[in-house]
Amino acid sequence: MITLEELPLRADLVGQEPYGAPQLDVPVVLNVNENPYPPSPAVRREMADAVVAAAGTLNRYPDREALALRSDLAAYLGHGLAAEQIWAANGSNEVMAHLLTAFGGPGRKVLAFTPTYSMYPEYARNTCTEYVTAPRRADFTLDAASVQDAVREHEPTVLIIATPNNPTGTVTDPDVIDEICAGTDAIVVVDEAYQEFADTPSALSLLPRHPRLVVSRTMSKAFALAGGRVGYLAAAPAIVDACRIVRLPYHLSAQTQAVARVALAHADELLAQVRSLAAEARAFEQWARGRGFEVIDSQANFTLFGRFPDRHRVWQALLDRGILIRETGPDGFLRVSAGTPQEMAALRAALDDINPLEASSR
Structure with missing residues (x-):
């Protein structure tokens, strides 16, 4: 058997590991921001019927658009x-891969x-795009002035703002995004994967004013459709057309399209x-603060908390308890x-x- 080291792998991929959070069979899985509530039996039956109907034409390619x-x-x-302002893909x-x-x-x-989201540098690497970063403020928020400073320094063709941000859950107000878009010719991608959980308005309202703005979402x-693999963006039709140029043919299966349409219905x-x-997330944050943990203000369905001198020890101790x-x-x-x-x-x-904080202080 040939080994990976013996293959003519791209130089920038040598030593890299596949991305992915642990997938372990334990009683309580709270690590990948999934919705813990599956579709109801009635919705599942309708999804199954839609897949059966789609199966009747699986000898043909799906609607590639x-x-x-x-x-x-x-x-x-x-x-x-x-529809011409929307693009859909496999998550x-x-x-993001199409955009970059x-x-x-x-x-x-x-x-x-x-x-921010740990996949962004991998999207960049896979598309041979240079990945550059600037730090968020101490509270993990963003302001227009510091973003514009970073844009002037790095001159990117694409900048990404996650709101609510992963892993912190902090949000960027649309007024800030409006100011950022007004000050750059770059493609501004606002990643709203967790927007439905947030109290801050969406950047969707800014699309008519900023033709280079992209708002990305997920189902x-x-x-509760993580297994369905459906993501999408809203943008100017020209940006959608750019994604259509680089997409693989028939990239979204007939079954995926059918299930997603039932979910939307x-x-x-x-x-x-x-x-x-x-x-639940906000209640946990209140509880954690009461126990002396440092908690980052979040508007997502997750919480970042600490600080642990040895966070891996705490992670492992929780895993040992399922x-x-x-x-x-x-x-x-x-x-x-x-x-x-x-x-x-x-x-x-x-x-x-x-009792990780008490144990850490000893």
């Missing part, structure tokens, strides 16, 4: 959007603001748990996704049992 799905997504987003990961393939590449830069989180039901999950959270973000912090009331109770009990 996914026009019906894009129309449904436009209707869901509102703001007067039409927001592929949406179209607007990044050799000799170009993408700018992000750290700490993985709020819609039942948006009210599937989104019903959004507020309760946000409330609870999986995420070891990510700034040194000393751990991230936990909002789960069911029973899962969050188990997490609190385990943290009380571990």
Whole structure:
């Protein structure tokens, strides 16, 4: 058998590891910001019927433009959007890959603001785009002046603003994004993967004023459709056309399109748990502060908390008790996704049992 070291791998990939959070079979999984509530039996049956109907034409390629799905997504987003302003792909990961393939590449830069989503540098690497960063403020928020300073310094063709930001959960107000867009010719990608959980308005309202603005979303989180792999963006039709140029043919399967359309038809039901999950996250934050943890203000369905001198020890101690959270973000912090009331109770009990702050101070 040949080894990886013997293959003519690209030089920038040598020594790299595949991205991915641990997928472990434990009782309480709170590490990847999933919605813990699956679609109801009635919605599952409708999804199954839609897949069976799609199977009748699986000998043919799917609609490569996914026009019906894009129309449904436009209707869901509102703001007067039409199908030609929407692009859909296999998760927001592929949406970002399309954007950087179209607007990044050799000799170009993408700018992000750290700490932020750990896949951004991999999107850049895979598209041979230089990845550059600027730090967020001490409270992990952004202001227009510091972003514009970073744009002048690095001259990116693409800049990415995650709001709510992952892993901190902090948001960037649309007024700040408006000012940023007005001060740059770069493609400004606002990653709103967790927007349904937030109290801050969406950047979608800014699209008519800023033709180089892109708002990216996903159905993985709020819609409880992580296994469906559907992400999408809203932007000017020209940006959608750029994504159409670089997409692989028939990139979105007929089954995926069918399931996503059923989910959108039942948006009210599937989104019903959004507020309760946000409330679970906020309740955990209040509890954690009461126990002496440092907690970052979040508007997402997750919480970044610490600080732990040895966060891996705490992560492992929780895992030993059947609870999986995420070891990510700034040194000393751990991230936990909002789960069911029973899962969050188990997490609190385990943290009380571990008593990591008291143990760390000895």
